Amino acid sequence: GENVEQHPSTLSVQEGDSAVIKCTYSDSASNYFPWYKQELGKRPQLIIDIRSNVGEKKDQRIAVTLNKTAKHFSLHITETQPEDSAVYFCAASINPGTYKYIFGTGTRLKVLA
Amino acid sequence: EAQVTQNPRYLITVTGKKLTVTCSQNMNHEYMSWYRQDPGLGLRQIYYSMNVEVTDKGDVPEGYKVSRKEKRNFPLILESPSPNQTSLYFCASSLDGVQEQFFGPGTRLTVL
Numbered sequence: 001g002e003n004v005e006q007h008p009s010t011l012s013v014q015e016g017d018s019a020v021i022k023c024t025y026s027d028s029a030s031n032y033f034p035w036y037k038q039e040l041g042k043r044p045q046l047i048i049d050i051r052s053n054v055g056e057k058k059d060q061r062i063a064v065t066l067n068k069t070a071k072h073f074s075l076h077i078t079e080t081q082p083e084d085s086a087v088y089f090c091a092a093s094i095n096p097g098t099y100k101y102i103f104g105t106g107t108r109l110k111v112l113a
Numbered sequence: 114e115a116q117v118t119q120n121p122r123y124l125i126t127v128t129g130k131k132l133t134v135t136c137s138q139n140m141n142h143e144y145m146s147w148y149r150q151d152p153g154l155g156l157r158q159i160y161y162s163m164n165v166e167v168t169d170k171g172d173v174p175e176g177y178k179v180s181r182k183e184k185r186n187f188p189l190i191l192e193s194p195s196p197n198q199t200s201l202y203f204c205a206s207s208l209d210g211v212q213e214q215f216f217g218p219g220t221r222l223t224v225l
Contacts (some may be wrong), residue, residue, distance in 0.1 A: 001172075006155075032211040043216040044156065051211075089155055099144060099163055099210030100171055105155040108178060 002027045004092050006104025013080050014112050021107045023090035024072040032093035033073045035064060038106075047088075048075070051088045080111045115140045119217035126194060127225050134189045134220050136204030144207045145187040146171070147179065148213065149200040155204070162187055163210060163225050194224040 003026040013019050025033075031052035036044035037078040050057045050064045050073065057064050061080075066073040077084055087106045117138045126132055138145065146161040148171075158171030162181040173198055178190040187206075191198060201221050205214040 034213065045216070046213040049213065063194065091156075093211050099161055100169075101146065101158050101161075101214075102172065103148075103156040103158075104223055105153060 002092070002094055002100070002102045003031075004077060004090060004102045004104045006090050008107060009105065010108045010110070012110045015080060015082060017080055019075075019084070019086055019109055019111075021075045021081055021090070021109070023074070023092075023104050024070075025092040025102070026071070027092070027094055028068075028071065030071075030092040030094055033064070033066060034091050034093075035075050036089045036091065036103075037086045039095075044061065044089060048051045055112060076089060077109075080109075082111050082113050085109055085111045115215070117204055117215050117217040117221050119202075121220060122218060123221050125223045125225065128195055129193050132191050132192075132194060132222075134202060134222070135153050136187045136189065137184065137185050138187075138215070140206060140208075140215065141147060141184065142206035142208055142215075143184075144210050144212075145181065146205045147177070147187070147189045148203045148205065149173065149198075150203060151200050159189070159202075161210075172173040175208075182219075184196075194222075196224050198222065199224050 005024045034049035038044040063076040090104040147159040148156040160179040162168045204217040207214045
């Protein structure tokens with residue numbers, strides 16, 4: 001069945017350094033790849049997304065890259081700040097025909113001041 | 114205010130006692146979905162709906178039912194809850210199946 005693998009499960013970085021989280025998906029029909037941030041005790045919120053016709057997307061300190069051939073996509077956070085500490089989830093939409101979402105298992109990012 | 118609401122927020126129940134968790138959105142979204150979140154397993158999709166009367170199974174539908182009789186509401190029904198359904202449940206909605214999903218505040222369910 002469809003699967004999304006996410007690595008690492010935990011990541012600690014010094015404030016100001018960069019963080020990279022990687023996801024691999026199994027279904028080549030996937031065409032929408034969102035990233036969600038979940039702070040402790042809160043609901044997930046979208047931080048950035050990318051579609052299969054785009055290789056890279058950037059929004060201030062956050063960027064996502066997509067390699068369709070290798071079926072993997074990555075989240076890059078530059079100049080990390082303590083408020084970036086949270087759990088990050090990648091996801092892949094299984095589309096067209098169905099609108100299932102498969103989420104990765106999450107990465108707990110700790111930014112050390 | 115645009116939002117997704119869920120009720121109840123917390124529920125403790127016993128095995129076999131039918132329960133319903135309500136979900137409502139006021140954004141006129143076509144797509145709604147239910148997820149459960151368990152430690153180490155991330156978010157797993159239970160059911161989703163592309164529109165009124167159109168529902169489909171996600172990755173973990175066993176033991177759950179849903180209905181979409183109105184566009185704004187998407188209740189999750191546990192006909193005979195079991196302890197392995199103890200989890201944090203999130204409802205979400207989006208404009209269509211490939212746009213940002215807006216999540217509700219979550220329902221923490223404990224089945225004894």
